[in-house]
Amino acid sequence: MDHQRRHLLGVEGLAPPAISGFLDLAESYVLLNRSGQTQRDLLRGHTLINLFFEDSTRTRTSFELAGKRLGADVLNMSVATSSVNKGETLLDTAATLNAMQCDLLVVRHDQSGAPSLLAQKVDAAVINAGDGTHEHPTQALLDALTIRRRKGRLEGLTVAICGDILHSRVARSNLHLLTTMGSRVRVVGPPTLIPAEVARLGVTVFHDMAAGLAGADIVMMLRLQRERMTAGLVPSAREYFRFFGLDAAKLAHARPDALVMHPGPMNRGVEIDSAIADDPARSVIREQVEMGVAVRMAVLDTLARGGRNR
Numbered sequence: 001m002d003h004q005r006r007h008l009l010g011v012e013g014l015a016p017p018a019i020s021g022f023l024d025l026a027e028s029y030v031l032l033n034r035s036g037q038t039q040r041d042l043l044r045g046h047t048l049i050n051l052f053f054e055d056s057t058r059t060r061t062s063f064e065l066a067g068k069r070l071g072a073d074v075l076n077m078s079v080a081t082s083s084v085n086k087g088e089t090l091l092d093t094a095a096t097l098n099a100m101q102c103d104l105l106v107v108r109h110d111q112s113g114a115p116s117l118l119a120q121k122v123d124a125a126v127i128n129a130g131d132g133t134h135e136h137p138t139q140a141l142l143d144a145l146t147i148r149r150r151k152g153r154l155e156g157l158t159v160a161i162c163g164d165i166l167h168s169r170v171a172r173s174n175l176h177l178l179t180t181m182g183s184r185v186r187v188v189g190p191p192t193l194i195p196a197e198v199a200r201l202g203v204t205v206f207h208d209m210a211a212g213l214a215g216a217d218i219v220m221m222l223r224l225q226r227e228r229m230t231a232g233l234v235p236s237a238r239e240y241f242r243f244f245g246l247d248a249a250k251l252a253h254a255r256p257d258a259l260v261m262h263p264g265p266m267n268r269g270v271e272i273d274s275a276i277a278d279d280p281a282r283s284v285i286r287e288q289v290e291m292g293v294a295v296r297m298a299v300l301d302t303l304a305r306g307g308r309n310r
């Protein structure tokens with residue numbers, strides 16, 4: 001089996017049948033989870049290690065839950081990042097993991113490309129749980145599952161991804177997935193937070209929320225990632241909210257049945273107004289978390305069986 005199929009390092013390069021395969025399998029896990037049949041022994045005897053070099057709440061716990069629901073032995077390793085010998089630490093860690101005979105390795109790292117490097121050094125199937133500003137494939141899959149379940153399709157929908165595109169691995173994975181599946185994708189944000197190369201990825205760029213949200217089926221908000229900013233790219237939080245924060249007035253430009261999404265963690269009052277985030281008629285933010293467990297079960301199941309859905 002080739003390297004690309006054994007691991008899940010990104011959405012870029014996944015063909016539509018592979019994406020649909022993950023979503024279809026995840027769909028069956030949503031139903032099982034909802035019916036209360038959460039204990040399965042599909043991964044009995046398999047070891048899953050969560051290796052997180054960066055903070056996480058949702059992603060780590062949902063991979064843990066997904067692994068446990070499939071019957072795997074799950075270990076959580078939180079590693080403080082050493083800024084001096086990151087490369088060395090990573091390769092040392094790889095050797096340790098190989099010695100532990102780990103089958104599935106879930107990696108989050110602040111350096112883009114770290115999971116790919118590990119994948120070359122470990123025997124386990126590697127799943128990228130977010131690397132720097134590069135990709136976060138299971139987030140894009142869970143977003144797609146949430147949209148597909150609510151709207152019945154991905155093709156032909158207008159999706160506006162708003163805010164800090166520059167630092168967002170969530171945006172990058174979603175751009176690849178949604179354009180591959182035939183959605184019309186827009187990115188909306190201040191020029192300082194939209195990378196120049198994004199226009200080449202088949203998306204339309206807007207610097208104004210009213211125009212960017214006009215007629216949108218899906219409004220996906222992103223967190224302002226101040227921890228990744230080396231320069232002052234935005235003015236004050238209050239000014240950012242005024243121009244780019246999602247409130248009722250800005251949402252009124254989208255379709256009346258438009259859904260609001262956010263990968264979390266949210267900065268309430270910065271990129272999204274609490275009233276919108278908590279409005280069950282518009283916000284599917286909690287449903288995204290539920291879909292996260294099902295999608296991760298589907299990914300673990302598929303990779304543990306030694307292949308991708310095609």
Ligand code: NCD
Pocket residue numbers: 058059130136139169170222223225263264265
């Ligand atoms: C995102 C991440 O870590 O990339 N969070 C998540 O996984 N749900 C987005 C973020 O940190 O803003």
